[in-house]
Amino acid sequence: MEGRARVRPGAGFYSFCPGRIATLLRTHTCGELRSEDVGREVTLCGWVDTNRDFGGSQFIDLRDRYGKTQVVFTPQSGAETQALARSLRSEDVVSMTGTVARRLEGKDNAKLATGQIEVRGTGLKVLNKSLTPPFQSSAVGTQELAGEDIRLTHRYLDLRRPEMQQTMLLRGQIVKTMRDYFDELDFIDVETPVLGRSTPEGARDYLVPSRVHRGAFYALPQSPQLYKQILMIAGYDRYVQVARCFRDEDLRADRQPEFTQLDLEMSFVEADDVMGVIDGLVSRIAREVLGLKVNLPLPRMTYDEAMRRFGHDAPDLRFGMELVDVTDLAKECGFRVFQETAAAGKFVRGLKAPGGGTRYSRKDIDLLTDWIRQDFGASGLAFFRIEPDGSAFSPIAKNFQPAVLAELVAHFDPQPGDLLLLVADTWEVSCKALYGLRKRLGAELKLYDPKTMHFSWIVEFPMFAHDAEENCWAAMHHPFTAPRPQDQELLATDPGKCRAIAYDLVINGSEAGGGTIRIHDSKLQQQVFDLLGIDEPTARERFGFLLDALKYGAPPHGGIALGIDRWVMLFAGLDNIRDCIAFPKTQKAADMMTDAPGQVDAKQLKELGIQIIR
């Protein structure tokens, strides 16, 4: 532990002491000196954070990744040195020599870990002047953060900010803990190719043209899925890898085109084994990173239950606000829209927003309605505001049979001031719309403390989702997922009811990982391919190697992949994945610092046999 940087719960970034990191250029770091060091002759290197100039003396905060130390230059430092000190500006890189001194009585700075001391400067060397930076790397809380485009263009300055350094440190910590943990459990770290064949996981591939094989392309891996299964067949019964994955799909706040997974696979296991291993990891990281005790095993919920109670397969379980199904009551409620919906076999479901009746105006509700129409294709949004006398106000209330309305409202068990929101639509639309509303209102009404963490498993996913456009079945996870043994017969009779041995790790309503037990029998694998409309020649062509391998002694196996970027985001309490990645890409998958992707020479294209069509 000693000499190791480590984020501790409740401890500021600067409060750990990394031990001496002396070099020929420096004797200490800027976060290291304490009152015990008074009298020492030291040399610090770092960036100028602020320069407070009093004419007679200069107070300079010197910053490196370990912290800040105040260095003072006075006439005793010598006229030349003092003049040089006066000329220092933000982000200049300097070396400062001096004597550690206790600060003057009452002049301690409680905000700094080094705040009891200061360095009385005797020497100063400017190692490198900085241009005036476009935004401040220092000045925590001083100024509004610069726009993200500017931060991304000057990423080196953004990464210099203590907040960013803290996140990067946390990320390194999480990855290291993962590596230690799996190493202790005898996992073997094996690297798999980046230049590979397209894996059939549904997303668009990033392609790399082959010069040698003109007209042929490698695909960057969407995940190392097939390789790790091959490793199981090869007898490496516990594989782990920190793997970069690539998916050429449109981006979101929590999605990048290239991202990092902690990928693992185990042989001779059932789902409980894999989940148990991850339970241990969650508990360890929560403890080491946040000082949080997590009760094990983590709670589990089936996919069906999650959809019914929360409308989503990754519900945020930090708060309640569960969905309420009133379809039965709607059948004879008097309100035509509801009745027709119910009669058509669709659903009338809703949720209760505590205090929403007072919080949201009629106009706010109209905006919510527009929103769920636009984003989720909902036909509308019905609302009831619970009045102080307990009655339910709504423009549509007059259409209801009073008794039925009372019963309907009672289903939500509301208090005065609450707001009931109902969606009458298909199962899918009601899920999406109410999930969206729940997520948004939960945050807006502050129904949970954003600092709390909730970990859970969602299990028993459907094997297949019906693709209405193509009128065929599509793999919900990927085509190598094993069905539950008790559901295997359903493959032939009713694939839609067949449940997979699949499990997703959910943290605070985010999917933080997902895995399955795989098919290890080539016949069963072929049966699943058939269902997915992948005929034998196609299957042979695309993953004949796997089908072959399955015939040479494939052990039962399964695994999981964890989204490391998302883990960092969630453990750091951030809401943006770009802040968890040193060099992220914009929403259009561009790197603003390097300007990737860029044009290439005509010569390069010619070598590859590629012509650009405009």
Next chain:
RNA sequence: GGGGCCGUAGCUCAAUUGGUUAGAGUACCGGACUGUCGAUCCGGUGGUUGCGGGUUCGAGCCCCGUCGGCCUCGCCA
């Protein structure tokens, strides 16, 4: 591919809703100051209002197009 928000000084934002000289804070430059720590005080430089069209007597503001950033649906574990 669809919907939305945004783009004004290096940076963060304002501009009485179409009105004549586009402001503030900060940064930067100069000056003052021996205990600050978001130092303070005085003075100063700094603008093709993303770009291109259009409407108008007049456009930062309205319209069309375009580029870029963000959020989101579709898509994607």
